Structures are given as structure tokens and as C-alpha cells.
Amino acid sequence: MFKEIIARFKQGYRTMEFPAPGLALPARGLGLPVVKTLEETAAQACVYGAISAGPGGGLDMGRCVFCGACAQAAPGAVEFTKEYKLCASARQDLVVGNAGFKRAAPVAADIRRILGRSFKLRQVSAGGCGACEADCNVLGTLAWDMGRFGVQFVASPRHADGILVTGPVTKNMELALRKTYDAVPGPKVVIACGACAIAGGPYAGHEECVGIPRDIPVDLYIPGCPPHPLTILDGLLRLIGRID
Amino acid sequence: MSIPLVPLENILFLPMEEFTRTVTGKLRSGGRAAVFFAMPEAGAFRLVMAIAFDLEGRLEFLSTAAAGSFPSLTPELPQLHLFEREIYELTGLKPEGHPWLKPVRFTGAAARPGVAEFFRVHGSEVHEVAVGPVHAGVIEPGHFRFQCYGEKVFQLEIALGYQHRGVERRLAAGPDARGIHYAETLAGDTTAGHAWAYCETIETLCGAAVPARAQVLRAIMLELERLANHTGDLGALSGDVAYLPTASFCGRLRGDFLNMTALLCGNRFGRNMFRPGGVNFDLDAALVKELKARLDAAFRDAENAVALLWKTNSVVDRFDATGLLLADAARGLGLVGPVARACGIPLDTRRNFPFGPYHDFTLSASGRGDVYARAYVRWAEMQKSAQLVDAWLDALPGGPVAAECGPLRPGSAAVSLIEGWRGQICHAAVTDDAGRFRYYKVVDPSFRNWVGLAMALRNGEISDFPLCNKSFNLSYCGHDL
Numbered sequence A: 001m002f003k004e005i006i007a008r009f010k011q012g013y014r015t016m017e018f019p020a021p022g023l024a025l026p027a028r029g030l031g032l033p034v035v036k037t038l039e040e041t042a043a044q045a046c047v048y049g050a051i052s053a054g055p056g057g058g059l060d061m062g063r064c065v066f067c068g069a070c071a072q073a074a075p076g077a078v079e080f081t082k083e084y085k086l087c088a089s090a091r092q093d094l095v096v097g098n099a100g101f102k103r104a105a106p107v108a109a110d111i112r113r114i115l116g117r118s119f120k121l122r123q124v125s126a127g128g129c130g131a132c133e134a135d136c137n138v139l140g141t142l143a144w145d146m147g148r149f150g151v152q153f154v155a156s157p158r159h160a161d162g163i164l165v166t167g168p169v170t171k172n173m174e175l176a177l178r179k180t181y182d183a184v185p186g187p188k189v190v191i192a193c194g195a196c197a198i199a200g201g202p203y204a205g206h207e208e209c210v211g212i213p214r215d216i217p218v219d220l221y222i223p224g225c226p227p228h229p230l231t232i233l234d235g236l237l238r239l240i241g242r243i244d
Numbered sequence B: 001m002s003i004p005l006v007p008l009e010n011i012l013f014l015p016m017e018e019f020t021r022t023v024t025g026k027l028r029s030g031g032r033a034a035v036f037f038a039m040p041e042a043g044a045f046r047l048v049m050a051i052a053f054d055l056e057g058r059l060e061f062l063s064t065a066a067a068g069s070f071p072s073l074t075p076e077l078p079q080l081h082l083f084e085r086e087i088y089e090l091t092g093l094k095p096e097g098h099p100w101l102k103p104v105r106f107t108g109a110a111a112r113p114g115v116a117e118f119f120r121v122h123g124s125e126v127h128e129v130a131v132g133p134v135h136a137g138v139i140e141p142g143h144f145r146f147q148c149y150g151e152k153v154f155q156l157e158i159a160l161g162y163q164h165r166g167v168e169r170r171l172a173a174g175p176d177a178r179g180i181h182y183a184e185t186l187a188g189d190t191t192a193g194h195a196w197a198y199c200e201t202i203e204t205l206c207g208a209a210v211p212a213r214a215q216v217l218r219a220i221m222l223e224l225e226r227l228a229n230h231t232g233d234l235g236a237l238s239g240d241v242a243y244l245p246t247a248s249f250c251g252r253l254r255g256d257f258l259n260m261t262a263l264l265c266g267n268r269f270g271r272n273m274f275r276p277g278g279v280n281f282d283l284d285a286a287l288v289k290e291l292k293a294r295l296d297a298a299f300r301d302a303e304n305a306v307a308l309l310w311k312t313n314s315v316v317d318r319f320d321a322t323g324l325l326l327a328d329a330a331r332g333l334g335l336v337g338p339v340a341r342a343c344g345i346p347l348d349t350r351r352n353f354p355f356g357p358y359h360d361f362t363l364s365a366s367g368r369g370d371v372y373a374r375a376y377v378r379w380a381e382m383q384k385s386a387q388l389v390d391a392w393l394d395a396l397p398g399g400p401v402a403a404e405c406g407p408l409r410p411g412s413a414a415v416s417l418i419e420g421w422r423g424q425i426c427h428a429a430v431t432d433d434a435g436r437f438r439y440y441k442v443v444d445p446s447f448r449n450w451v452g453l454a455m456a457l458r459n460g461e462i463s464d465f466p467l468c469n470k471s472f473n474l475s476y477c478g479h480d481l
């Protein structure tokens, strides 16, 4: 008993303030891209076709795995900032053009009213590499303590207000994803977390992956490979209107 | 010293019968199959095996031709059970006499994941428990079937493949710009391990001399990855026995180690650091200083948090003699990593097949094969990792951090062995006449170790499953590829 108390003093109070001024990705991290010119060289550097050059083009954060190859090939065209707030409500909003991108808005007021101060999610891991899951889990540790905002991952879809999907949705997980979604009582929200869930990520174009089925509407897109925990938490809190 | 390139014509080619006999002899006298695959050749297949003699640090290659079927070696050599099932699933070559020829990843067009025959135990009070693919926690999908008598588990069968996303097949179409991303995401928590194995495979094939500074930076990444994962797992083990102080502290500390990795390359999981020929990011004096300070602080807190485990009777009681896995079974099944070391098998790639800056690596960690041993071995390894990183930061070799990689040598084979935090990672590549990949094979340590978890559960209690599972903490995506 005493050794635990002594250890607790040594370890200190470690829960971070969130949101807080000055929070940013690590110095070498790749956050929100700034598209200065829509150059062909940048577009060609991206093996995922995330950049379309020319008028109306932009950098699609949904396809981007944040590898930095474009910025290296065409530093004058694309630059990555340390900004972690990357989530969007609609798929096309993830495209960063010369004028930036459109950040997510809260879910509809009627759903927010039902949620009140509690937001429970069933996470469905459907393919992918497990990194998104790891950085979702991290939000439950004392450093992040997502529970203080009323947000929690729960075991049963019956207890959930929605699902958070990670991975490119392999053929082998399609049925399980659908069953889990169906088991969540409505109204429900769907969050696509990470490059894989949004557009296939590093596995884009693989016939082993089918993506989130069209008839499961997505309410929030959180880009990144994997998204930094800051990005995920920002997205979740924005969705339920806890920050704006 | 990595494993030298092997010109294809130097790979011993034997008639099937002799191949079978030779492999049996070698695997019975200290050999372990590091990789075993069937590569298409001349309208049929060539079976290729790399046998590792761990104690001697030696690798031998054997091959034979096969069409239609080949005699299964699994009844004699259980360590080949999954390799043979995999060969059957990928090529249709049937290992005749294999005792349990089930799908590994359910990849066929008609295959439905988890839909297969399961071993059943019958009896009036025997019952079956089925769990997954979607589990209670935020973890990857897999399906577990328990045959129980009350609390007692007679048999556990694990069906995977839900994470199968076709990475290995795409790697084989390389090398190309996506290759390194595939390697980095073979198992997201083992980015450094797999990225290193991939890069080393290419470097062996093109004869690139990776600068010493790059190798040390890679090793720092690899050891930080080990520190983060071991810390997280010790915390999770603690949580599974309802001892919350260590669980809470380690949850935060795991993040501190990940953030050190991010300090180096910008990403908590080590993405974007490795590239064939070297690394993408260097350290300057200020970063070295910062890393050293953070390592010191995080490791000291980890020491404090983990020490609580061994001093708490309720924890020790739950860890002790739970999930017992005996050395004979582990050796017979070819298990690797901390799981194998925890039952007394002295295999550590860093010592047995030294790569990068590990030439005089020593660490003996051993135990009697229970959860306690698996936890304690992790702690011993963490101490070593912290020492290594600290010493490397003090004496970083000078020079560049990357070398150019030229074209790959045609008609050659290369094998790379890296000790990831879960154990030995093996990548093998064969090039065609044009110097492109003709075949690429990945063996994640989880591919070998999942069956170890099933063995550890035998005659245990089903309520111990979460604890046992955590003590292995295997990768689903690394297995499913």
C-alpha cells in the first residue's frame, strides 16, 4: 500500500491539458499540409495519387500516408506544418487546396442532445497494421484521459453510440464490420480513423480490401498514418461539439 | 555482419526424397526452419527452406522441385506445421499427410474467414466457447475457439486471417516506392523491425554498404520500439490482474518512449525513418542531449513502476505458474523471441546472428515458461535496451546516414534476420534475371508464436486467457499479411 503511494508521488500527475495553446506535433512530424502551388512534380512524387495538380486540384489528406515524399520532391509546392487538427465531416473536405481545407463540424444537434455528456464508441479493427488501434488505446491512458470528456471505448456495440473503424476493411472483416454496425442502436455515428479506413492507405487498390461499405455513412474522417493521438482526440471532441 | 547474398545456383537442390531426409536430419539436430516457401518455377514449384543453426549462427539453404503435392514433414517436425499449411493455401501444393490442413488466412475466393472445421471435444459437460473476430477491447480481429470442461481449457484453436490485406504479394512485385511503406506496416508496432529487415534484404541484394552511423540510428529505433512495447505490455499485464498502479504508470511511459521515436523521425511508430541504404533523419548534438535526458527520465520511472510488480504478492501469485509453456514444446514448435527465451531457449538474433551494431551483444534472460517468466524477461530486455541506446547516443559514429543502393543482383537470394521486440523477423527475397523480385517472403515472429499461446492455455483456466494472451501479445496483422 505504502509503496504504491510513494510510487505515485515519484511518477507525478501526468494528465495533459487538452485542448491547450501551443499543442503541436513533434518538430519532425508531418501535420496539416500547406499547398502553395499545384505542381506536377509534387503530384508525380506521390505513389498514392493523393495530389492532383492544376486548377481545382489539391492534396487529398484522405489518401495521404504522410510520408513526406512530395514535400521532398517539390519543397516549393507542398509543405507540412505541425498543425494536428485535421479531421473533416465530408470526404471531399479532406482535400487541401490553395485555400486550405474545411475542418469538421459537430454532428447534428438532435444527436448531440441524445448523447448528452457521454459518447461511447465501439472500435472495429478491420485490416490495417494495428497502429491506429494503438493510438486510440493511448487516449485511455492517464496521460490523455479521454474519459474526462465523457468519451470511452466500450466492449459491446449495444452500449455504443457509434463505431470507430480502422483499417482498409479487408474482405475477411466486411461481414464482422457490418454486423457490429447493425448491432449499434440508432441514431449512430461512424468514424473513419486513419488513411486505411478513409481510402485504403498503404493498401489502396488491393483487391483484398473493400473499404467501408457505401451504405454505412461516415460522419467523421480522421486522416493520418496513423493519426497522432492529438488528431484523434481533436476529431472526437469536435464531432460531439466539445470544442470548435 | 548480415547474412551474405546467395546466388540461386548455389542453393543446394536435392531430389524430393533426399530433401525430406536431409531436412529431417538437420531439423532434428539443432536446426530450425527460418523460412520455408514454394516459389513458382518452370510450371511447377521449387520448395526452398533456410535452416538456421542458432547456436552456431549459421544459415543453410536447401531446395527441391515439387508439383501437385509433397510429403508433409509436420508429423515428424511440428515446427513446419504452419509453413506447410501456408504453402498449401498459397499454391495448392498439398503436403500429403499433414494432420490438420486448414486455411491459414482464408484467402481463396470461396473461403469464408473462420468457417472451417475446429477440433472438438465431446462429453456431457464439455462446452465450447467462441470469441471474436471483434473482441471486447480496442485490438485487432481474430477468432478463438476453446474446448472447456468447466473452467478448464482442454484445447484452444486460433483462427486468423481477418487482417489479410495482400501485402506480401504486393511486396513481391517490387522493389518499388511502395515497398518501404508495406514493410513499415506489416505490423504497425514493429515498424522499425520490419523496415530494417526489408532494407537489409535490398542492401544485401545490391551490395550496398550501409554507413555505421545509419546502422546505429536504426538500432536506436529498434531498441526504442522494444522499450515502448515491453513497457506497454508490462502495464497491460498488470491491468489484467487488476493491479492498477503499474498499469497506469506504464500506459503513460509507453507513450514517452514512442515520443522519443517521434523526436527522431516525426512519427511515434517510426515511420519514414528507414530507407534502403540508410536512414532519412540524423541526430545533432541538441537532439542527442534531449533524447538522453528523456531516456533517463522515462527509464527511471519505468524502473519504479515495474519494480512494484515483483514486490506485490497478488501480482506474483497470478503470474506464477500461469500459462505454462515448456521448453520442449517451444523448441519443437520453433518459437522465437521473449516467449521462447522465457522458457529457456537461448535464441536472440542480436546475439546468434548479429546485425548492425550488435556484434558483441550479450544478454541472457531465461525462465520457466510461465506468465511471470514472460514478464520478467521483458523487464530484463528493457534494461538492456536502455543501456544500449544510452551508450550509442554517447558514441554515435560519424559520417553519412545513407548510401546509394544500386540495381539488385539478378538470380540471387537474400535472407535478413532482425530481432524485433516480439522475436526473430525473417524476410527472404529471390530476384529474377532482370533484378526484380521474383519472390518475397515475410515471417513475422507471430506467425510462429500463436501456436505457443494455444499450448500455454492447455489445461489452464479460461479466465486466465486474457492474462496469457497479453503475456504473448502477438500480432494479428503480422501473421495475416
Ligand code: SF4
Pocket (backbone or CB within 6 Å): A045, A046, A047, A048, A049, A050, A051, A059, A063, A064, A065, A066, A067, A068, A069, A070, A071
Ligand atoms: S506525404 Fe502524402 S501526398 Fe505527399 S507523397 Fe506522401 S502520401 Fe503522397
